[in-house]
Amino acid sequence: xxxxxxxxxxxxxxxxxxxxxxxxxxxxxxxxxxxxxxxxxxxxxxxxxxxxxxxxxxxxxxxxxxxxxxxxxxxxxxxxxxxx
Numbered sequence: 001x002x003x004x005x006x007x008x009x010x011x012x013x014x015x016x017x018x019x020x021x022x023x024x025x026x027x028x029x030x031x032x033x034x035x036x037x038x039x040x041x042x043x044x045x046x047x048x049x050x051x052x053x054x055x056x057x058x059x060x061x062x063x064x065x066x067x068x069x070x071x072x073x074x075x076x077x078x079x080x081x082x083x084x
Contacts, residue, residue, distance in 0.1 A: 002046040009039035 013035030020028030 002042055006039050006042045009035050009042065013039060 013032045016028050016032030016035060018032075020026065020030075020032060
């Protein structure tokens with residue numbers, strides 16, 4: 001998905017710059033430069049997003065493990081209390 005966003009922004013930016021040069025409109029050139037900058041930012045944002053997802057998955061796995069340990073401790077405590 002990020003590859004599609006990258007290419008769309010890159011092509012739109014290049015075409016906006018080209019159209020701005022042909023028509024003599026500086027606004028289109030500026031818009032094209034902004035689109036090219038956005039295209040350059042897509043891979044950086046995508047990598048950060050993937051890292052945050054990996055961190056979230058690791059935290060989720062750790063939480064599941066802690067919940068399992070707490071359940072085991074509670075079951076063990078119930079077993080001791082009912083046996084007394």
